[in-house]
Amino acid sequence: MRSSFTIKPLVTAIAAFSVASVAQAAGLDRSGQDTTAFFQDGTYAEAVYTYIDADVTGRDAAGNKVKDIAEDYDFFRYGVKTDIDNKFSIGVLYDEPWGAAADYHGNNDFVGSPSRVADSLISSRLGNGAPEADNIGVNNVEQFKNFVNATPDRLAAGQQQLATLQGFEQQLDAAIASGAPIAAIDQQVAQTAAQLGRPDIDSFAAFQQLVTESEQALAEGQANYQRLRGLEGVLDTALANTEATEVEVRSESLTGLLGMKFGQNNNYQIYGGPVAQRLKAKVKLRGNAYETATGYDLNVNPDIDYGWIAGLQYSKPEIALKASLTYRSEIDHEVTASEYLPLAALRGVPPNQANKMEITTPESVNFDFQTGINPTTLATAKVRWVPWGDFKITPPLYNAASQFDYGPKGLNLVDYDDDQWVVELGLAKRLQPNLAISGTIGWDSGSGDPTTSLGPIEGYYSVGAGAKYNLDENWAISAGGKYLWFGDAKGQIPNGNIVSDFKDNDGFILGVKLSYQDK
Structure with missing residues (x-):
């Protein structure tokens, strides 16, 4: 009985499941920093495309409608690994871990000439x-x-x-x-x-x-x-600016991995390696909502810096059990921040500056688990933790101008109150030798409410589904989707004033993956 319960028919199912498990909502989390490609048997490679479409609407503090601010967002993920021998494995992973894309429009406090700010x-x-x-x-x-x-x-x-x-x-x-x-x-x-x-x-x-x-x-x-x-x-300069509030953050990450198996049956594996990360950002604050920070521009030139990854995996192939715990370090970026804050001139502060600034992307911990229920069914679980409560972005000019009103520490442009927890449970089922389907349910805690007006979402609940079709012995294509119910959130500006209220929002994620495996 035990000998028939092998991993081979289950590989199809787990691959179908993983393509739907992408994109997070808290903080700037996007890819979820998946590492499961490295745990596949033999030589394995994958290319994954993810598309996110969210509907995020609400009202500003004056009651004006705020139309959908969430721009469509897409990114790629790649992975390749191979076994050197029965002890050692190497791999390279690429993803886009952190990001944001928001664009206000319409007739509300985040768009147009800041007349109320000027009157005040x-x-x-x-x-x-x-x-x-x-x-x-x-x-x-x-x-x-x-x-x-x-x-x-x-x-x-x-x-x-x-x-x-x-x-x-x-x-x-x-x-x-x-x-x-x-x-x-x-x-x-x-x-x-x-x-x-x-x-x-x-x-x-x-x-x-x-x-x-x-x-x-x-x-x-x-x-x-x-x-x-x-x-x-x-x-006059401030009033002449009738643009809309926008934010765009992009990142790219390249991870090198070396794994070593040990134990009586090579059931354990330790792995780790360097991580190179590229980060850039652009922010525009407009309208009456941002008070004396209205008209503010921030451009962060692309910067590459380095961190590391380490983890431990346990596997029991006869029941298709795999469990891994992965830690990724913080990465400190020293970037050049070009800032423009027109109303800073009223405080005697030069309104156009370029300064060095540090942005530290957060550490994270991922736990991935799977086990066979029967020869064609697999149960899965994912847990992710990111300490967004420690994250902040503090541009020098923005902070210096805010010190006149808010004390010697000034204000951060972006920060969060809570850490993020993500839990996702799933089942994958092989229907035919070359076809499998999967389903998931998930929960994301968010990173606090109220939260930044540049991303007013407080976590989500989700359901997802995926399918994989084996083209031949080595090649397969997978597709999946996820529907998300976003948590209601109030948007606040850095001084703590509530400027918006976002309710009853949702979104969906689509993904497609092409994979190759040779055992």
Whole structure:
């Protein structure tokens, strides 16, 4: 009975299952960093294409509808391995582990000219309740522009009044030089000052002080006018930007593996190797939702850095049992971040900068398990953990500008509250010698709610199905799909303000795989 329960008919089933087990939702997780290709027998190679289509809609804080922000997303995964002998195996895996693609559009707080942000800035700096030195009684952009446009006329009137005062002062200087009595000079000053509406000026000394104060007031008014023109220019730049919020993150990973089997029947295998990872990103924050960060651009130039992978596998071929535990390290990227934050100029911070920045992609742990139930049926389980609670992106300019309002630590552009857990269970069944089908159910915990407005999803539940057809003894093609019910999530900006609410969203994943195996 035991001898008929071999792995050969089950290989077909497990390969069909694996093609549907792709793509995660928490944080920036995408590929799930699958390593099962390395555990296939003999020489094995696969190429997998995955397409993700999600429908993520909601409303902004003002109640405006936010149309689907999730861009269609696709990526490839490749794997090849071979056994050197009955002890050692080598392999190379390629995948695209981290990514994001979101694009806001429509009539909502994430798109268009940030008029409310500009009005709020004017009101807090110059309006009623603003610091006394700046309280000029304007509370929105329209009032501000009217005030600025009228300022040259006010300055001209002040200049004319100052010229009158200076001319009278020269007359008094000439009278004093000719020997006129000071009492007569003071009387003349009092009469003239009264005509000017300044009855408090009753002496030549007081009049000289008035001239000095008028000169200072005019100089301050001219300087303030230039400051207001600068503020107007910054606001005009921000208001002219009518684009939409966008985010795109792409990564590529190349993993080299060396495995060594040991134990009485080579049931155990340890494996590990280096990992090279390439990362790039682009972010645009637009509209009223992002407050003083509106108009922000971040471009992260492609960077390659390195980490490592290690794991332990146990197998029992007579019952098709395989279990593996795989750890992947963090990878530290020191990237060049090009940033533009127009409203930073109001704080005296250069709005256009290029700085070095560190982005650390997270470590992860994958547990993969399978066991035969009967000669044609296989049960499978996958568990994945990623500590997104430790992840953050802190661009230097963005952080420096935020310190004025939020203290010396400033704000991160992206961070998460919780770690991610993924659990997926499945069954695979061989229907014919060359045909197998599979089904899965899954759960992803997400990485916290509220979460970043750039990816407002709180995990998912999923069901999936797949099929594999053997073209001949070595070649096979597989196809699979997964339907996902996304968890409701509130989107927040880095200062903690809730700016959106996303509910009742879903998506699907399609995958196709071409594989070759020679035992």
